[in-house]
Amino acid sequence: MYALKGNIIYAAECGELTVVQNGHIGVDGERVAFVSGTLPKAYQDIEVKDYGDRLIIPGFCDLHTHAPQFENIGLGMNLQLLPWLNQLTFPTEAKYADKAYAKEKYAHVISEFYRFGTTRAVLFTTVHEETAQVLVDMMEKSGICAYIGKVNMDSNCPEFLCEDTEKSLAETRAFFERNKDNQNVKPILTPRFVPTCSREMLKGLGKLAAEYHAPVQSHINENLDEIRWVGELFPEAEHYADVYDRYGLLNDKTLMAHCIHMKPEEIEMLAERGVYAVHCPQSNVNLASGMMPLKPMMEQGVRIGFGSDVSGGHVVSMSEIMVLAMQVSKLRYQQNPEEGFLSFAEAFYIATKGGGSFFGKVGSFEPEYEFDALVIDDASLGKNGESDMIERLSRFVYKGDDRNIVARFIKGREIQPPRFD
Amino acid sequence: MYALKGNIIYAAECGELTVVQNGHIGVDGERVAFVSGTLPKAYQDIEVKDYGDRLIIPGFCDLHTHAPQFENIGLGMNLQLLPWLNQLTFPTEAKYADKAYAKEKYAHVISEFYRFGTTRAVLFTTVHEETAQVLVDMMEKSGICAYIGKVNMDSNCPEFLCEDTEKSLAETRAFFERNKDNQNVKPILTPRFVPTCSREMLKGLGKLAAEYHAPVQSHINENLDEIRWVGELFPEAEHYADVYDRYGLLNDKTLMAHCIHMKPEEIEMLAERGVYAVHCPQSNVNLASGMMPLKPMMEQGVRIGFGSDVSGGHVVSMSEIMVLAMQVSKLRYQQNPEEGFLSFAEAFYIATKGGGSFFGKVGSFEPEYEFDALVIDDASLGKNGESDMIERLSRFVYKGDDRNIVARFIKGREIQPPRFD
Numbered sequence: 001m002y003a004l005k006g007n008i009i010y011a012a013e014c015g016e017l018t019v020v021q022n023g024h025i026g027v028d029g030e031r032v033a034f035v036s037g038t039l040p041k042a043y044q045d046i047e048v049k050d051y052g053d054r055l056i057i058p059g060f061c062d063l064h065t066h067a068p069q070f071e072n073i074g075l076g077m078n079l080q081l082l083p084w085l086n087q088l089t090f091p092t093e094a095k096y097a098d099k100a101y102a103k104e105k106y107a108h109v110i111s112e113f114y115r116f117g118t119t120r121a122v123l124f125t126t127v128h129e130e131t132a133q134v135l136v137d138m139m140e141k142s143g144i145c146a147y148i149g150k151v152n153m154d155s156n157c158p159e160f161l162c163e164d165t166e167k168s169l170a171e172t173r174a175f176f177e178r179n180k181d182n183q184n185v186k187p188i189l190t191p192r193f194v195p196t197c198s199r200e201m202l203k204g205l206g207k208l209a210a211e212y213h214a215p216v217q218s219h220i221n222e223n224l225d226e227i228r229w230v231g232e233l234f235p236e237a238e239h240y241a242d243v244y245d246r247y248g249l250l251n252d253k254t255l256m257a258h259c260i261h262m263k264p265e266e267i268e269m270l271a272e273r274g275v276y277a278v279h280c281p282q283s284n285v286n287l288a289s290g291m292m293p294l295k296p297m298m299e300q301g302v303r304i305g306f307g308s309d310v311s312g313g314h315v316v317s318m319s320e321i322m323v324l325a326m327q328v329s330k331l332r333y334q335q336n337p338e339e340g341f342l343s344f345a346e347a348f349y350i351a352t353k354g355g356g357s358f359f360g361k362v363g364s365f366e367p368e369y370e371f372d373a374l375v376i377d378d379a380s381l382g383k384n385g386e387s388d389m390i391e392r393l394s395r396f397v398y399k400g401d402d403r404n405i406v407a408r409f410i411k412g413r414e415i416q417p418p419r420f421d
Numbered sequence: 422m423y424a425l426k427g428n429i430i431y432a433a434e435c436g437e438l439t440v441v442q443n444g445h446i447g448v449d450g451e452r453v454a455f456v457s458g459t460l461p462k463a464y465q466d467i468e469v470k471d472y473g474d475r476l477i478i479p480g481f482c483d484l485h486t487h488a489p490q491f492e493n494i495g496l497g498m499n500l501q502l503l504p505w506l507n508q509l510t511f512p513t514e515a516k517y518a519d520k521a522y523a524k525e526k527y528a529h530v531i532s533e534f535y536r537f538g539t540t541r542a543v544l545f546t547t548v549h550e551e552t553a554q555v556l557v558d559m560m561e562k563s564g565i566c567a568y569i570g571k572v573n574m575d576s577n578c579p580e581f582l583c584e585d586t587e588k589s590l591a592e593t594r595a596f597f598e599r600n601k602d603n604q605n606v607k608p609i610l611t612p613r614f615v616p617t618c619s620r621e622m623l624k625g626l627g628k629l630a631a632e633y634h635a636p637v638q639s640h641i642n643e644n645l646d647e648i649r650w651v652g653e654l655f656p657e658a659e660h661y662a663d664v665y666d667r668y669g670l671l672n673d674k675t676l677m678a679h680c681i682h683m684k685p686e687e688i689e690m691l692a693e694r695g696v697y698a699v700h701c702p703q704s705n706v707n708l709a710s711g712m713m714p715l716k717p718m719m720e721q722g723v724r725i726g727f728g729s730d731v732s733g734g735h736v737v738s739m740s741e742i743m744v745l746a747m748q749v750s751k752l753r754y755q756q757n758p759e760e761g762f763l764s765f766a767e768a769f770y771i772a773t774k775g776g777g778s779f780f781g782k783v784g785s786f787e788p789e790y791e792f793d794a795l796v797i798d799d800a801s802l803g804k805n806g807e808s809d810m811i812e813r814l815s816r817f818v819y820k821g822d823d824r825n826i827v828a829r830f831i832k833g834r835e836i837q838p839p840r841f842d
Contacts, residue, residue, distance in 0.1 A: 071803055074819030075812055077747070078764055108803060288751035288762060314744075314819040323735070324748075326498070330709035331752065341709060343499055382492060382529060391496055398495030398735040401822065 001028050003043065004409075006051035006375065007389050008035060010058050010365040011349035014298075018365075019389045024048070025056065027371045030411040035365050051375050051407075055393060058363050059119025059372035059410065060318035061355030064217065064257040064278040064307025066124040067109045067135055067148075068096045072311040081223040081287050084312070086158070093126040093151075094160045102131035103138070107420045110142045114418055116317040117405045119372040120359050122147040122217060122255060122307075124190055127163050129171040133178070140185045143415035145359060145372075149190025149217055150175045152205060156233075157196045169204040176212055184411070186215075188255075193219040194230045194243050206248035215253035215358075218244065221266070222258035223289050241266040250275050255358065257307055258283075259297065260290040267293075271301045276358060278305050279350070281324040283312030291332050294325065295339045298346075305355030319397045322347040344394055375407035376400070422449050424464065425830075427472035427796065428810050429456060431479050431786040432770035435719075439786075440810045445469065446477065448792045451832040456786050472796050472828075476814060479784050480540025480793035480831065481739035482776030485638065485678040485699040485728025487545040488530045488556055488569075489517045493732040502644040502708050505733070507579070514547040514572075515581045523552035524559070528841040531563045535839055537738045538826045540793040541780050543568040543638060543676060543728075545611055548584050550592040554599065561606045564836035566780060566793075570611025570638055571596050573626060577654075578617045590625040597633055605832070607636075609676075614640040615651045615664050627669035636674035636779075639665065642687070643679035644710050662687040671696050676779065678728055679704075680718065681711040688714075692722045697779060699726050700771070702745040704733030712753050715746065716760045719767075726776030740818045743768040765815055796828035797821070 004027070008020040018035075026033035026043055034040060039048070069089060076088035096102045113121055123146060125132040132150040139146050150172055154165045172189065179187040189205050191197045197205075209216055221227055221240050230240050237243045241263075244250050252274030259270070259277040270277055279292050298304055306321050307313070315321060322344075329342035356363020362370050378396050381404065396404055408415050425448070429441040447454035447464055455461060460469065490510060497509035517523045534542055544567060546553040553571040560567050571593055575586045593610065600608040610626050612618045618626075630637055642648055642661050651661050658664045662684075665671050673695030680691070680698040691698055700713050719725055727742050728734070736742060743765075750763035777784020783791050799817050802825065817825055829836050 074802075074816035077815065077819065285748035285751055288755045290755045291752060327706035327745075328752075330706055331712060331749075334709045334711045381495075394498065395495035398498065 001026065001033065001043070002047040002049065003027065003039060004049050004051060004056055004373065006054045006056040008056045008365060009389055009393050011345060011353055012364050012366055014349040014354065015343060015346045017345050017348065017390055021389055025365055025371070025373070027412050030370050032365050032367055032369045032371050034367060054406065055376040055378060055389070055396065057374050057376060057393065058352040058356065058365060059374055059408065060117050060351050061120040061305060061359070061363055062118045062308050062318060063122045063255055063276060063305035063355045063358060064280055065121060065310045067106055068093050068126050069311035070109045070112065071105055073314045075311070077286055077314070079287070081289060082225055084287060090158050090161055096126040096128050096131045099131055099134060102134050103420070106135045106138055107418070110139055110144065110418045112316045113144050114142065114408065114415070115402045117374045117402070117408055118144070118316065118318060119408065119410045120145045120356060120362060122188065122358070124149055124151055124217070127151045127153060127161055127168070129175050132175060136179055136182070136185050138420060140182060142418040143184070143410050143413065145184045145410060147186050147188040147215055147217070149188040151190050151192050152201055153192045153196035154201050155196050155198045165198060165200045165204065168201065169208070172205070172208060176208065176214065180212065188215045188217050191218050191249070193226070194240065195226065195233060202243070202247035202249065209248055209251070216249050216251070217255040217257070218249070219258055220244070220256040221261045223287070224261060227261055239263050239266050241269045245269060245273070255305070257309060258289065258292065260284060260292045262293060262297070267297055267300050267302060274303065276303045276305050278307040279325055280307040280309035280313055281328045282315045282321060283309035285324070285328065286314060287312050291328050293332070294329055294342060295332070303354070303357070304350050305358060306351050317401065318351045319400065322351050322397055348393070348397070371409055371412045373409040374405050376404050377406045378404055380404065422447065422454065422464070423468040423470065424448065424460060425470050425472060425477055425794070427475045427477040429477045429786060430810055430814050432766060432774055433785050433787055435770040435775065436764060436767045438766050438769065438811055442810055446786055446792070448833050451791050453786050453788055453790045453792050455788060475827070476797040476799060476810070476817065478795050478797060478814065479773040479777065479786060480795055480829065481538050481772050482541040482726060482780070482784055483539045483729050483739060484543045484676055484697060484726035484776045484779060485701055486542060486731045488527055489514050489547050490732035491530045491533065492526055494735045496732070498707055498735070500708070502710060503646055505708060511579050511582055517547040517549050517552045520552055520555060523555050524841070527556045527559055528839070531559055531565065531839045533737045534565050535563065535829065535836070536823045538795045538823070538829055539565070539737065539739060540829060540831045541566045541777060541783060543609065543779070545570055545572055545638070548572045548574060548582055548589070550596050553596060557600055557603070557606050559841060561603060563839040564605065564831050564834065566605045566831060568607050568609040568636055568638070570609040572611050572613050573622055574613045574617035575622050576617050576619045586619060586621045586625065589622065590629070593626070593629060597629065597635065601633065609636040609638050612639050612670070614647070615661065616647065616654060623664070623668035623670065630669055630672070637670050637672070638676040638678070639670070640679055641665070641677040642682045644708070645682060648682055660684050660687050662690045666690060666694070676726070678730060679710065679713065681705060681713045683714060683718070688718055688721055688723060695724065697724045697726050699728040700746055701728040701730035701734055702749045703736045703742060704730035706745070706749065707735060708733050712749050714753070715750055715763060716753070724775070724778070725771050726779060727772050738822065739772045740821065743772050743818055769814070769818070792830055792833045794830040795826050797825050798827045799825055801825065
């Protein structure tokens with residue numbers, strides 16, 4: 001057992017920040033034991049890591065991103081979803097058939113999560129089960145916790161990525177069997193999106209979801225052309241969400257990225273099933289997809305996390321994603337004042353406890369939460385006499401960067417820069 | 422005379438990038454002499470600074486920002502324009518009556534321009550003529566070129582900032598007399614915005630504009646409440662732009678920040694007068710002001726520059742401002758496909774030659790242009806074999822930061838990190 005001392009800030013409720021200035025967080029094994037101004041009597045003898053005037057906040061959670069696309073960050077930004085997939089993304093993903101190539105590129109991905117203080121992540125890889133396993137093994141060593149999916153796609157995609165349905169399902173089962181008991185890095189079912197999945201594929205994945213009580217990740221309602229296409233491919237479905245639902249893929253361990261052009265019935269369905277809507281604002285604006293109805297969906301009880309969605313999104317930093325989420329929300333608000341807009345405290349909640357809840361008791365400093373934390377040194381950002389702790393946190397989020405993150409803890413342990421041989 | 426060698430990229434036309442891989446830029450005094458693949462015969466003996474595989478691009482131009490508000494970056498981001506002014510901005514600006522305070526804070530401002538590769542800037546200070554002069558003197562020493570304005574406001578503002586009209590005009594004249602022959606840092610007329618200026622103030626500034634052929638900067642059509650207020654204060658005017666125009670404040674050396682909620686007649690008026698519309702996307706989304714009709718205004722021939730508008734904007738980096746300008750433009754496009762959206766090449770043009778034209782022949786590497794340049798080391802950003810120079814530039818703009826800028830030239834001279842004693 002040990003304690004960290006510093007200026008502690010976390011969000012136990014959406015829209016509220018708890019501040020303990022000059023306080024202590026007690027850590028027992030992997031979990032938070034207490035948060036307290038002074039060290040409680042029973043714990044007088046434990047080691048205290050004193051971070052002085054620095055800020056201590058929960059680690060960031062990224063619920064949607066694509067590991068093989070990190071190499072494309074900043075490229076193809078004049079394209080929209082479907083041409084962007086065909087011209088840029090699919091040809092890149094094909095390279096991940098090669099193990100040595102994947103190893104080199106995935107090392108960079110993990111280093112970027114470390115650098116930007118992302119302590120939990122959920123990732124797409126590619127269709128290649130063998131290199132998906134490479135990422136699992138490397139991530140497990142890094143100490144960063146993750147769900148990683150081998151992508152399934154057997155329709156409407158280039159031949160060089162198109163899978164045989166049976167083989168894809170068998171590999172997915174093998175991937176689950178091999179990784180289901182991992183410590184930090186777990187498997188997740190990953191149909192790419194409806195257009196690239198046959199009915200047989202969706203059915204098979206639905207069966208696996210039921211058998212393993214497996215988490216699921218995919219995309220929904222990102223782009224108007226995509227949505228029209230889904231309507232043509234699955235005329236029997238009521239709407240996009242209904243396609244996933246018919247195959248048992250919407251449950252309380254499901255992540256659905258984007259959720260931009262949502263029918264009211266779809267929002268209702270996501271709320272009822274306990275599905276997470278993963279908001280990826282960088283991607284949504286880069287690909288001219290649109291503005292997610294974030295506040296209305298929060299209002300209706302849909303669970304929300306943020307995703308970097310690299311490389312539709314060009315940003316790994318959850319701080320920058322928080323900022324753009326607030327900005328996009330304010331643009332919607334300017335057009336629809338009745339919606340209100342995302343506050344700083346709400347954005348911070350989503351980036352920590354909101355997304356963290358997908359991993360269990362994660363993303364907060366309440367007792368029994370797994371202890372993931374970042375130590376922020378904001379001395380270089382300029383201080384005013386008047387600055388309170390929330391102002392300092394806000395200044396870090398808007399103005400700071402990875403240079404201000406001076407320590408990272410995951411599950412109670414300080415992690416070091418990842419190394420790969 | 423000397424030359425720089427490297428991968429040269431610049432935008433001589435809006436929407437087109439010129440690339441000279443492994444090329445030379447010849448610099449004669451303050452100006453570009455030539456750009457060429459190999460060193461021309463006549464110049465075989467000049468010194469060559471070899472930057473190897475690095476990129477060489479024009480310096481960035483920031484046409485609108487507020488020096489005293491840098492200390493507020495990241496604060497007050499849940500407010501909109503008018504409450505934001507009253508609760509946060511005006512109380513901060515009052516502190517700049519104090520010379521020692523201003524000196525300390527303005528040193529940080531200049532360091533930030535240096536850091537982010539802003540080689541030209543146009544700045545608001547505060548109503549305090551004495552500390553506006555402090556900034557002029559410090560900036561002149563730094564080598565960064567700027568227009569700096571002492572703010573005029575005599576109406577509808579807190580008593581502690583409200584000026585006597587005659588005194589304000591007299592101080593403005595003195596500020597012009599003192600600085601009109603400066604080398605790098607010139608004065609600019611700076612009515613804050615219509616609501617804080619009486620008719621007498623606007624009339625007096627119009628006279629100074631005519632007398633000194635003076636440049637002018639102000640704000641227009643940022644926020645709907647502001648626009649309603651202007652309508653109440655100046656019922657005789659056709660619209661917001663007409664208020665400035667009646668007092669002779671719209672000319673081809675005028676900068677008007679924001680231009681969000683524009684009447685068609687106002688866009689026409691700006692185009693006719695040769696006024697620059699300064700697009701400040703970070704500020705416009707942070708303060709929930711709205712989305713500027715950027716592409717339609719470009720279409721109609723309005724001259725365009727970018728502004729950081731600190732601290733409505735929280736970002737000094739012109740790269741990040743380019744990115745958000747493209748993003749906001751894509752959100753407008755998603756709603757109004759007929760508008761098209763801002764391409765990367767267009768954004769880069771605006772950030773360099775578009776804004777630079779306010780300073781004369783600035784922002785390009787065409788012959789006779791003043792030589793402002795940044796040297797970009799993008800090795801840390803990851804390269805693909807296929808990456809061409811434009812992809813590398815795009816990756817720097819989207820993914821890079823100040824760490825990738827390894828040298829800065831202004832008017833032919835390499836500048837060093839600013840120091841102030």
